[in-house]
Amino acid sequence: MKLSQLLLFFLVISTISCVNKDEKTTFKFGVWTTADAKKADSEYTKEFKKYKAGGIDEVLINTGTDPKLLKRLVPLATKEGLKVHAWIMAMNRPGDSIALQHPDWYMVSKEGKSCFDNRPYVDYYQWLCPTRKESREHVLGLVEELAKVEGIESVHLDYIRFPDIFLPISLLPKYNLVQDEELPQFDFCYCDECIKAFEKIHHKNPKKSHNTSIDMEWKNFRLNAIKSVVNDAYKIAHKYNKNLTAAVFPYPEMADHMVRQRWDKWxxxxxxxMIYHSFYNEEIDWVGYATQQGVADLEEKKIKINTGIYIPGLKSDKELREAILLAKENGAKGVSFFDGNALSDSNLKTIAATKAILK
Structure with a gap:
């Protein structure tokens, strides 16, 4: 073998070795946290130091869609070695001062009641229509302002869906509800704009459907309305060399059924x-099951999965460790914890110790 060929051989072997090493260390740890502009920089520095010492790699920060506050926090977090994602409540826009000036922007239920003044479940459910030009452009404009902020990893969409047609089973008693079927007061969006757009495509009015719960065209119309917003947000994020990420329901078929969200097609x-097993009265092993379902649905795509873990739903640090390992074993590329306020010192020690054995 010639010297040049020998050097090339060793270069290839070295490269493969480095890639394999990187693959072993790419499992990441994140946390969702909500910012408060009134907090001092020193308080944030203390918080970010605590996360980093506890094995956290990234923070997904809800600034109330305020790019100015985000610009302030990014250097504080990155200085402590944390990556930052701009977390935005997308279609659900509680207290949005601009949107509230436009009552026609809001989703309408099958009963004909608008989220503007008749909100399902809780008062902060103020959902904007993903079909109406003005409301979707408003959301995409907010995405763009966040995407412009230097130093962030991604714009992180949350509530990128419809209101819950079915609540997680453990929450039903809280609202004194039985949801054995699709109930009209929780079935959205029947606004004039959506009906008009649907009729243009399918030449029928869903309001006159015998059973909208089995009308696949009507269901797909709404799935596609959310998909369209996501796909436009993806173009915007990438325009500014940022990624687009999202907090979603546990796995695509479940998300489709519960909230009109089919994220494997985005x-x-x-x-x-958000594989919050306690919301569904499931045991800890369900974290692995739901992770694997999502991984399988994305098998042909390059989309990465980071399993969301609900800290208050865990019984012990032992379960926390088990949840992390179940996510890793079932194909997740990382985990994220909800939320920062819920993480105890003991939790952070467990996360750091578990991270150490995964390297």
């Missing part, structure tokens, strides 16, 4: 399925 870089 243009997106990473998803963070």
């Amino acid at each position: 243009n997106i870089d990473e998803v963070y399925p």
Whole structure:
């Protein structure tokens, strides 16, 4: 073998070795946290130091869609070695001062009641229509303002869906509800704009459907309305060399059924399925099951999955460790914890110790 060929051989072997090493260390740890502009920089520095010492790699920060506050926090977090994602409540826009000036922007239920002044479940459910030009452009404009902020990893979409047609089973008693079928007061969006757009495509009015719960065209119309917003947000994020990520329901079929969200069909870089097992009265092993379901649905795509873990739903640090390992074993590329306020010192020690054995 010639010297040049020998050097090339060793270069290839070295490259493969480095890639394999990187693959072993890419499992990441994140946390969702909500910012408060009144907090001092020193308080944030203390918080970010605590996360970093506890094995956290990234923070997904809800600034109330305030790019100015985000610009302030990014250098504080990055100085402590944390990557930052701009977390935005997308279609659900509680207290949005601009949207509230336009009552026609809001989703309408099958009963004909608008989220503007008749909100399902809770008062902060103020959902904007993904079909109406003005409301979707408003949301995409907010995405763009966040995407412009230097130093962020991604714009992180949350509430990128419809209101819950079915609540997680453990929440039903809280609202004194039985949801054995699709109930009209929780079935959205029947606004004039959506009906008009649907009729143009399918030449029928869903309001006159015998059973909208089995009308696949009507269901797909709404799935596609959300998909369209996501795909446009993806273009915007990438225009500014940022990724697009999203917090989503546990796995695509479940998300489809519960909230009109089919995230395996989106243009997106990473998803963070909220696999909150306690919401569904499931045992800890369900974290692995739901993670694997999502991984399988994305098998042909390059979209990464980061399993969302609900800290208050865990019984112990032992379960926390088990949840992390179940996510890793079932194909997740990372985990994220909800939320920063819920993480105890003991939790952070467990996360750091578990991270150490995964390297």
